[in-house]
Amino acid sequence: MRIPFIAGNWKMFKTKKEAKEFAEEFRTLYKDTDVRTAICAPFTQLDTLKEAFAGTSIGVGAQNVHFEDEGAFTGEISLPMLKEIGVDYCVIGHSERRQYFNETDETVNLKLKKLLNESDIVPILCVGENLEQREAGSEKEIVEGQIRADLAGISADKVASMVIAYEPIWAIGTGKTATPEQAGEMCAVIRGIIEELYDEDTCDRVIIQYGGSVKPENATEIMNMDEIDGALVGGASLIPQKFMDIINF
Numbered sequence: 001m002r003i004p005f006i007a008g009n010w011k012m013f014k015t016k017k018e019a020k021e022f023a024e025e026f027r028t029l030y031k032d033t034d035v036r037t038a039i040c041a042p043f044t045q046l047d048t049l050k051e052a053f054a055g056t057s058i059g060v061g062a063q064n065v066h067f068e069d070e071g072a073f074t075g076e077i078s079l080p081m082l083k084e085i086g087v088d089y090c091v092i093g094h095s096e097r098r099q100y101f102n103e104t105d106e107t108v109n110l111k112l113k114k115l116l117n118e119s120d121i122v123p124i125l126c127v128g129e130n131l132e133q134r135e136a137g138s139e140k141e142i143v144e145g146q147i148r149a150d151l152a153g154i155s156a157d158k159v160a161s162m163v164i165a166y167e168p169i170w171a172i173g174t175g176k177t178a179t180p181e182q183a184g185e186m187c188a189v190i191r192g193i194i195e196e197l198y199d200e201d202t203c204d205r206v207i208i209q210y211g212g213s214v215k216p217e218n219a220t221e222i223m224n225m226d227e228i229d230g231a232l233v234g235g236a237s238l239i240p241q242k243f244m245d246i247i248n249f
């Protein structure tokens with residue numbers, strides 16, 4: 001049985017001071033639930049959140065990692081650095097990384113292998129089509145291509161331990177949410193691809209989230225779809241009460 005997983009992705013928001021304020025308020029609202037919860041924050045806020053959430057079941061995630069341990073890669077962060085902080089999750093291949101920072105399926109694949117082979121950090125792999133691709137009706141093909149390339153050479157047991165977030169680019173930060181049916185259909189497509197590439201057990205175990213303008217008002221409907229196990233929440237995860245309301249969908 002898959003446990004629902006709601007993760008916040010703060011993107012490039014919140015200073016250390018703001019992260020501390022968020023954590024203090026969020027801890028007062030947060031009650032242990034059956035829902036897995038995490039916040040993926042900017043690198044400089046990870047240790048602050050780890051400390052603030054110590055003794056709770058709230059996980060902390062990074063938003064990227066390099067696939068080499070060290071080297072002349074200005075501006076990058078390595079897996080040993082993340083391990084030292086003790087992060088629990090790492091977002092990989094977010095559409096903003098693909099769009100603005102030349103993230104490719106090839107680098108996504110290397111990063112996934114790095115995390116899965118050398119750490120217990122759970123990757124949250126993001127896939128999704130843009131508006132043009134959706135309007136052309138090629139979303140399934142696009143997402144299938146991403147998944148096949150991103151997971152190339154990764155074994156079934158590793159895939160079963162990860163999280164895949166379906167995030168249609170046209171619904172990110174736009175206020176336009178995919179309908180629960182559209183989101184559910186694509187999450188089912190992803191599960192089908194995993195079954196085809198691996199087996200039924202892997203497809204039953206992998207957690208599939210939807211991301212794109214999730215807010216308290218639409219969280220229940222989205223979470224009620226059979227194939228959706230959780231949400232990757234951007235904007236609404238910046239406000240403690242809103243994020244808590246989503247967790248309590």
Ligand SMILES: O=C[C@H](O)COP(=O)(O)O
Pocket residue numbers: 009094167171172173174175211212213214232233234235236
């Ligand atoms: O990673 C989160 C997604 O990009 C969704 O962001 P959003 O909830 O602000 O639309």
